[in-house]
Amino acid sequence: MERRRFTREELYGLIAILLVILLIVILLKLYRNEETTPANNQVQTSLQDLSNFEEQLKKDSLAWVRQHPHWSSEKFTTKLFPFDPNTASYETFMALGFAPWQARNALKYRSKGGRWKSVEHFSHLYGLRTKDFERLRPYIIIHQDSNECTQSKRDSIRRTHVEKYAPGTKIDINEADTNALKKIPGIGAYYAGKIVRYRERLGGFVSKQQLKEIDGLPDNVEQWFFIEKFIPNQIHINKVSFKQLIRHPYFNYEQTKAIINHxxxxGPIKNWEELRFLGVFTKNELDRLFPYISFS
Structure with missing residues (x-):
């Protein structure tokens, strides 16, 4: 059977098709390279830096433990109390019985962008023994907004165009979801989520001025909001647990402990006078608590 030979025109056509395919491959490769933006490169570099930093911490911590085999955090702990490792200070870690190098490691880990996402995740702190973690576990609280740095970076990478409200627009501060909040000039996904989480912890806003209690919001952001007649979710102070009470933004550790112990x-706290006589609240603190407390 005689082999069919390509004509000159067919050869030119085949070459043209191959050139088109090659051009498409080159364009696809260039497009993929452009998709790796400087922001993505920066995040990948940061993640690699964090990984390298964690590995160095591991080596340093293991070396310290070998040199101090008889270290016991219990000897240096006066009392245990709730803490968020993502926001705790050096002094807080030391008061809880951490070794100085452990406290520094925790702060350095956070300074590199590291955040503990759950109670169990904190057990990965290098040098923290299982025995010590189990002792601390009931007191570890991971607040949602303690991962704010990580979330802020994600927002900067994934930011998409959102149509903003025109001047003079007002929305209900207690009804707005994150999609509505993102339409306010100066508010992105991160701060919209922060407002909603703070509102949930409060039990609802009773004043627009409470927005000033949230760090980082634009000046005069309250001009975009109104408050309808609103009854906030109240805390039944005689029925809540320690952990539930301290989660409210208006209670600190000493105040929560005094209430629970009393x-x-x-027996139950009957009224505001009895709460005042505990001696752990200022007048201003009691005033702002007024809408949120029930004694029945």
Missing amino acids: IRLN
């Missing part, structure tokens, strides 16, 4: 030793 109820345990003396």
Whole structure:
């Protein structure tokens, strides 16, 4: 059977097709290279730096443990109390019985962009023994907004165009979801989420001025909001647990402990006067608590 030979025109056509395919391959490769933006490169570099830093911490921590085999954090702990490792200070770590190098490691880890996402995740702190972690576990609290740096970086990478409100627009501060909040000039996904989480912890806003309690919001952001007649979610102070009470933004550790101990030793707190006589609240602190507390 005689082999068919290509004509000159067919050869030219075949070459043209091959050139087109080669051009498409080159364009696809260039497009993929452009997709790796400087921001993505920066994040990948940061993640690699964090990984290298974690590995160095591991080596340093293991070396310290070998040199101090008899270290016991219990000897240096006066009391245990709730803490968020993503926001705790050096002094807080030391008060909880951490070794100085452990406290520094935790702060250095955070300074590199590291965040603990759950209670169990904190057990990965290099040099923290299982025995010590189990002792601390009931007191570890990971607040949602403690991962704000990581989330802020993600927002900067994934930021998409959102049509903003025209001047004079007002929305209900207690009804707006994150999509509505992102339409306010100066508010992106990160701060929209922060407003919603703070509102949930409060039990609802009773004043636009409470927005000033959220760090980082634009000046005069309250001009975009109104508050309808609103009854916030109240805390039944005689029925909540320690962990539930301290989660509210208006209670600190000492105040929460005083309330829980008083109820345990003396029974329910009956009114505001009895709460005031605990001696752990200023007048301003009691005033701002007024809409949020129920004694029944």
